[in-house]
Amino acid sequence: MDNRIPLMQSMQAKRSCLCVGLDVEFDALPAEVLGAEDPIFEFNRRIIDATLPFSIAYKLNTAFYECHGSAGWEALEKTVRYIGSSALSIADAKRGDIGNTAKAYAQTFFKQIQADAVTVSPYMGGDSLLPFLDYSSKWTIALGLTSNPGAEDIQMLALTEGKCVFEKTMELLSSLSGPEQLMFVVGATRPAELKKLKQKFPEYFFLIPGVGAQGGSLNEVLDAMGPNPKAIINASRSIIYAGKGSNFAEMAGHAAQQMQMEMEGYFQNS
Amino acid sequence: MDNRIPLMQSMQAKRSCLCVGLDVEFDALPAEVLGAEDPIFEFNRRIIDATLPFSIAYKLNTAFYECHGSAGWEALEKTVRYIGSSALSIADAKRGDIGNTAKAYAQTFFKQIQADAVTVSPYMGGDSLLPFLDYSSKWTIALGLTSNPGAEDIQMLALTEGKCVFEKTMELLSSLSGPEQLMFVVGATRPAELKKLKQKFPEYFFLIPGVGAQGGSLNEVLDAMGPNPKAIINASRSIIYAGKGSNFAEMAGHAAQQMQMEMEGYFQNS
Numbered sequence: 001m002d003n004r005i006p007l008m009q010s011m012q013a014k015r016s017c018l019c020v021g022l023d024v025e026f027d028a029l030p031a032e033v034l035g036a037e038d039p040i041f042e043f044n045r046r047i048i049d050a051t052l053p054f055s056i057a058y059k060l061n062t063a064f065y066e067c068h069g070s071a072g073w074e075a076l077e078k079t080v081r082y083i084g085s086s087a088l089s090i091a092d093a094k095r096g097d098i099g100n101t102a103k104a105y106a107q108t109f110f111k112q113i114q115a116d117a118v119t120v121s122p123y124m125g126g127d128s129l130l131p132f133l134d135y136s137s138k139w140t141i142a143l144g145l146t147s148n149p150g151a152e153d154i155q156m157l158a159l160t161e162g163k164c165v166f167e168k169t170m171e172l173l174s175s176l177s178g179p180e181q182l183m184f185v186v187g188a189t190r191p192a193e194l195k196k197l198k199q200k201f202p203e204y205f206f207l208i209p210g211v212g213a214q215g216g217s218l219n220e221v222l223d224a225m226g227p228n229p230k231a232i233i234n235a236s237r238s239i240i241y242a243g244k245g246s247n248f249a250e251m252a253g254h255a256a257q258q259m260q261m262e263m264e265g266y267f268q269n270s
Numbered sequence: 271m272d273n274r275i276p277l278m279q280s281m282q283a284k285r286s287c288l289c290v291g292l293d294v295e296f297d298a299l300p301a302e303v304l305g306a307e308d309p310i311f312e313f314n315r316r317i318i319d320a321t322l323p324f325s326i327a328y329k330l331n332t333a334f335y336e337c338h339g340s341a342g343w344e345a346l347e348k349t350v351r352y353i354g355s356s357a358l359s360i361a362d363a364k365r366g367d368i369g370n371t372a373k374a375y376a377q378t379f380f381k382q383i384q385a386d387a388v389t390v391s392p393y394m395g396g397d398s399l400l401p402f403l404d405y406s407s408k409w410t411i412a413l414g415l416t417s418n419p420g421a422e423d424i425q426m427l428a429l430t431e432g433k434c435v436f437e438k439t440m441e442l443l444s445s446l447s448g449p450e451q452l453m454f455v456v457g458a459t460r461p462a463e464l465k466k467l468k469q470k471f472p473e474y475f476f477l478i479p480g481v482g483a484q485g486g487s488l489n490e491v492l493d494a495m496g497p498n499p500k501a502i503i504n505a506s507r508s509i510i511y512a513g514k515g516s517n518f519a520e521m522a523g524h525a526a527q528q529m530q531m532e533m534e535g536y537f538q539n540s
Contacts, residue, residue, distance in 0.1 A: 023370070023371070025370070025374075061367070061371050061374075063365075063367060063371045063372070063374035063375045063378065064371070064374050066343075066374070066375070066378040066382075067374040067375070067377045067378040067382055068382070069343060069344075069347060069382050069383075070340035070341070070343040070344050070347075071340070073336075073339060073340040073343050074339075074340050077339065077340075094365070094366055094367055094391070094394075095333075095364070096364055096366070096391050096393075097331070097333060097364055098416070098418040098420065099418070100293070100295070101293070101331050101333045101334070102333070104295075104331075104333035104334050104336070104337040105333045105336070105337070107337045108333065108336045108337040112336075112337055112338070112339050113339075121364070121366050121391045121393050121394075122393060122423075122424060123366075123391050123392065123393040123413055123416075123424060123425065124364075124391075124413070124416050124418060124420055124421065124424075124425075125416075125418065125419070125420020125421055125422065125423030125424055125425070126420050126423050127418055127419055127420035128418070128420055143393055143394070146368070146393075146394050146395075148368040148369070148394060148395065148397055148398070149395070149397055150368065150394050150395020150396050150397035150398055151394065151395055152395065153392075153395030153396050153439075153442055154392060154393060154394075154395055154435065154438070154439055154442070155393065155394075155395070157429050157435065157438060158429065158430045158431075159427050159428065159429060159430065160428045160429065160430050161428075165424065165427065165435060168424070168427060169423075169424055172423050172424070
């Protein structure tokens with residue numbers, strides 16, 4: 001099974017590689033949803049309804065749900081169920097542990113939460129990814145080169161063998177799994193590196209954060225990734241907080257549409 | 271404030287550096303607790319009561335709680351509250367993210383769960399640790415050199431500057447925080463490296479997993495760490511599953527006492 005096939009079909013149909021990041025901070029919720037039984041889920045539901053025509057994926061960073069305890073965890077679960085098969089649901093969890101522990105995390109996100117994809121952090125090595133890769137119909141998305149300044153601290157260190165840590169990490173992980181179920185996180189803030197990595201790993205999808213608030217340019221990213229981009233480009237705040245009033249969902253829809261319109265030229269008829 | 275002072279007092283009083291890992295797998299619970307309203311919490315409560323005279327810390331790996339959804343999250347919270355100030359509570363979460371996200375994780379574990387310590391994964395760099403270090407009365411415990419075979423994949427790669435990735439990582443992190451609130455995870459399975467790291471970072475506490483099931487030797491670890499060891503040595507399955515019958519807690523207490531007795535000779539009167 002090649003998980004890329006339904007993903008590419010959905011991208012062709014919408015001519016979009018947009019992922020909406022549902023990184024919901026309680027203090028930023030519009031008054032409109034505060035009266036709901038579960039305000040975070042209500043906010044997500046309305047954002048999803050408004051952006052779904054333009055977006056092929058939703059990314060939920062677990063931090064923003066965990067910080068509300070078991071109620072937050074429920075909002076996360078409900079949101080993933082609501083997305084269902086209408087788009088790719090990504091649990092941005094950046095987990096990384098070994099053996100039985102990694103197995104329990106894989107079970108958490110793939111069976112309990114029922115997400116389509118989960119992000120993992122590779123510091124502990126290849127054995128920390130294997131229990132995720134056991135779920136061949138799900139996506140495992142490993143950190144490669146991240147978008148933050150701290151990426152220089154470890155990921156960009158030079159190894160004696162003539163590569164950087166992130167390149168070696170991606171090579172190692174690509175030896176564990178093909179591109180049909182493994183993706184890499186590569187930040188939008190270093191387009192030159194992105195271009196090189198695209199050449200090195202042409203068959204792998206990249207999940208690309210860092211456009212907008214963090215300074216990455218959407219056009220530079222799209223140019224680096226080429227036609228029919230194997231890219232899932234994430235935007236969070238610029239979409240979900242595009243409006244603060246009672247029309248917040250409509251405004252989010254407009255913001256998503258704007259990004260989709262910048263993307264559609266990169267899709268060729270298949 | 272130096273978080274080492276109360277920790278060292280507790281260690282001196284119990285002549286112990288034992289941490290009990292509450293990595294509870296539902297299938298392994300004794301029949302005795304299955305009738306309780308919250309079987310995982312009931313199991314933890316009885317293990318804590320039985321092992322507290324010999325143990326200075328409890329480590330809860332979040333994977334084993336998250337995989338039960340919001341109910342698991344509640345068991346985690348209740349267990350940390352039950353430990354209260356009677357021992358150090360460590361949320362073994364290995365989180366690693368940036369900016370607002372890292373802030374939300376720090377809030378999750380330090381304010382919402384109220385743990386004394388949280389483990390973090392350093393792949394994303396120094397900026398991913400700062401929001402945790404903002405809580406100066408709490409411990410941030412960063413992965414250094416882990417106990418699994420996969421540690422060789424990334425952590426042990428040689429850098430052009432003549433160090434391994436894990437050494438450079440620990441140097442970098444030690445430049446961000448002193449030993450009064452930052453610890454390192456260093457596995458028990460590589461005692462020669464442990465000894466070198468102890469010499470290099472003599473004032474930092476190490477959280478040491480990998481004794482027992484993973485093959486690390488308690489005596490080798492204690493010898494490497496020297497008198498009045500600045501070490502928190504974790505054991506999970508060998509203690510919590512020491513007995514499977516109705517006397518499971520008593521058996522766990524015995525197993526903890528056995529380890530404490532191997533440790534006590536390393537404590538000198540202060």
